[in-house]
Amino acid sequence: MSEAIDLPLDVPEIASTISQGAHFRRTVHPSGLRILTEWVPGAASTSVGFWVPVGSRDEDAVAYGSTHFLEHLLFKGTPRRTAMDIAVAFDRVGGEHNALTAKEHTCYYAKVQDRDVDMAIDVLADMVSSSLIDVDEFDVERRVILEELAMADDDAADVAHERIAEAVMGDHPLGRPIGGSPESIEAASRDQVVAHYERYYRPDHLVVTLAGAVDHNHAVRTLLEALERYGWPLDQQAPPVPRRTTVAPTLPQEPTKKLIHRPLEQSTVVLATPGLTQTDERRSTAAVLTTVLGGGMSSRLFQEIREKRGLAYSVYAYSGHYSDAGLFGMAAGTGPEYVDTVVRVMQDIFREIVAEGITEEELERTLGNLQGASSLALESTDTRMVRLGRSEIHTGEFVDRDEALRRLDLVTLDSVRDLAASVAGGPLSAVAVGAISDTALDSVGSLVAD
Incomplete structure (x- = not known):
């Protein structure tokens, strides 16, 4: 197919x-x-x-x-x-x-x-x-x-x-x-x-x-x-329940900062902004952007925050896609005294992508990563069963491996940069949990490149 x-x-x-x-x-x-x-x-x-x-x-x-x-x-x-x-x-x-x-x-x-x-x-x-x-x-x-x-x-x-x-x-x-x-x-x-x-x-x-x-x-x-x-009335005819609306809701236009003080050895910090819905045609581009930014050991967040600076063990980017809204975020676990530094580095790395895009090598490497991971995941019948359910309930289309790989191949350097700029235009909220200072999130601002 x-x-x-x-x-x-x-x-x-x-x-x-x-x-x-x-x-x-x-x-x-x-x-x-x-x-x-x-x-x-x-x-x-x-x-x-x-x-x-x-x-x-x-x-x-x-x-x-x-x-x-x-x-x-x-x-x-x-x-x-x-x-x-x-x-x-x-x-x-x-x-x-x-x-x-x-x-x-x-x-x-x-x-x-x-x-x-x-x-x-x-x-x-x-x-x-x-x-x-x-x-x-x-x-x-x-x-x-x-x-x-x-x-x-x-x-x-x-x-x-x-x-x-x-x-x-x-x-x-x-x-x-x-x-x-x-x-x-x-x-x-x-x-x-x-x-x-x-x-x-x-x-x-x-x-x-x-x-x-x-x-x-x-x-x-x-x-x-x-x-x-077991008693269900299958003789009563009815159409399947309609799928959810994809009309975008009105989300907050102002960012929020939340400090949650806990007596912990390590703090967790998350930055996030509205993202894509699960039927958005840019989902493959979003997968590339998320992976380049913080989807593996070669990602920009991992290399800068963990490998070069030693500020975190766990650091990553992620996205959530729903019928009418979505979320795009970056997160890390770090020492309370380093939260402000990690926040600054996260924002700087994303702003670099907005300003300069990603490299040809990053795109090639990430496409190989995603295509390989997708193919390997399909070795599991669990993954295939879940794919069927999500297709029927959420997207209204079934995409097999070949089509998924074809869609990834359509992702370009320009499309990744354009999506990054689009995401950066949303309000950036932040949450930090741990034994943090009251100023830990003061540096959180816009993801739009200067």
């Missing part, structure tokens, strides 16, 4: 041979349920994902953190399986199972041998469609989540990244912590979480993806039989 596969919601069947001899198929059931598979030649395992396009940004009607709370509760039992039964089902076959809550989706997933795919589909279907959300288990899991939040609050990097999202996004729901706060979790009621469950966990919201040793027709049949057995 040499072009992306569009995934319109009103097309019931799509099939294509893609790169490396793999086969892509998608079925949209009349109930709105969507099933995507990628058969991979020679695979002996299968990764399965049950996706619901609801995340922490969708919690205006319930206590913040309810989506993540619900994710925990789905492992606590159904009318047919206890929590122990769910765990044993995968442990007895050497499989893996877990879940994740993000800002725009929730995913329950498993990886098993090819002979255990039917079991994985059945257990996950039972969990997603028939969770008891037991009253006693609700209070037990509340305590577990409070411990999880406490653990994150002890991690300076976690705190810094949560606060920088709030600074860049302002009142936008994407600025909220995924797990909520101790106060919101304490306030969450079972009735609220059950209402959240019943609102979003329906056939027209569900996307199921399988990659590896998978037969599409068999997977569809097994899934439908399981969901019908």
Whole structure:
């Protein structure tokens, strides 16, 4: 395949041979349920994902953190399986199972041998469609989540990244912590979480993806039989839930600086500004910019801040892409006395890219890095399963390896410099966590080159 596969919601069947001899198929059931598979030649395992396009940004009607709370509760039992039964089902076959809550989706997933795919589909279907959300288990899991939040609050990097999202996004729901706060979790009621469950966990919201040793027709049949057995009304016709709007929201136009004083040996500092959405055509260019700036041991941030100056062990650039907004940032862990210096160096390095661009050698090296990393990642059926889910829920197109590499090859020196200039034009917010001085962020300014 040499072009992306569009995934319109009103097309019931799509099939294509893609790169490396793999086969892509998608079925949209009349109930709105969507099933995507990628058969991979020679695979002996299968990764399965049950996706619901609801995340922490969708919690205006319930206590913040309810989506993540619900994710925990789905492992606590159904009318047919206890929590122990769910765990044993995968442990007895050497499989893996877990879940994740993000800002725009929730995913329950498993990886098993090819002979255990039917079991994985059945257990996950039972969990997603028939969770008891037991009253006693609700209070037990509340305590577990409070411990999880406490653990994150002890991690300076976690705190810094949560606060920088709030600074860049302002009142936008994407600025909220995924797990909520101790106060919101304490306030969450079972009735609220059950209402959240019943609102979003329906056939027209569900996307199921399988990659590896998978037969599409068999997977569809097994899934439908399981969901019908567990009580979902698949005979009720409905279109799939529409994808999210891509209309850009109004984000804060003024930068924010936050100092969080903690008695720590090392401080974390993060600088960030609004970035690209997940459907922006410049995503490949953004990947190059992020990698040149701080994506590896040869990156500018790593070489200057760690190798030459010895100011940090961990230093990097990163980006987050969502349906209608994005974030671009730089971060480092450093001694409290060096925060101001690291902040200045980060800004200077980015300003150099804005003013002068990157070199031909950097572009060539980075394209090789990204293309190689992309190809190696696809050795994992997990990566392919996640690619299917993100394609269906977020971007509305499936991009295989060949097309992804082609898009990277289109990145130019000028496009990287233009994107850097665009990013630099946004308000630059900063967060520092640790035993820092009150002036640690005084040097934070604009990323626009002088």
